[in-house]
Amino acid sequence: MRRPLDQRFLDEARELDFRYTCRDCIHACPFDGHCSLLYPNDELLRAEFAVDSEGRLIFCKYFELT
Ligand code: SF4
Incomplete structure (x- = not known):
């Protein structure tokens, strides 16, 4: 079952620095x-959490933490 973004997720993501x-x-x-890989990333670039x-x-899937 997919779970939409909710307050619990936001709280945990901030606490764990996700x-x-x-x-x-x-x-x-x-x-x-x-994106140096030329992926169209306007939405992912602006969002704190993209949904x-x-x-x-x-x-x-190409994300790599700096
Ligand atoms: S997460 Fe990284 S690889 Fe993916 S679109 Fe953004 S910059 Fe490109």
């Missing part, structure tokens, strides 16, 4: 944030 968006990815350009229209988390 990072997974372009802002913390080694592939993001340090100057403008564009789809049903509130489910969106992950990039």
Whole structure:
């Protein structure tokens, strides 16, 4: 069963410093944030937690923590 993003997740993510968006990815350009792998990352770059229209988390499978 998929669980949409909820307050519990947000609380735990902040407590554990969960990072997974372009802002913390080694592939993001340090100057403008564009993806060096040319993935269209406008949404992932801006979001603290990127979600789809049903509130489910969106992950990039190429993410690598800086
Ligand atoms: S590899 Fe994925 S997470 Fe990393 S910058 Fe590109 S789009 Fe963002």
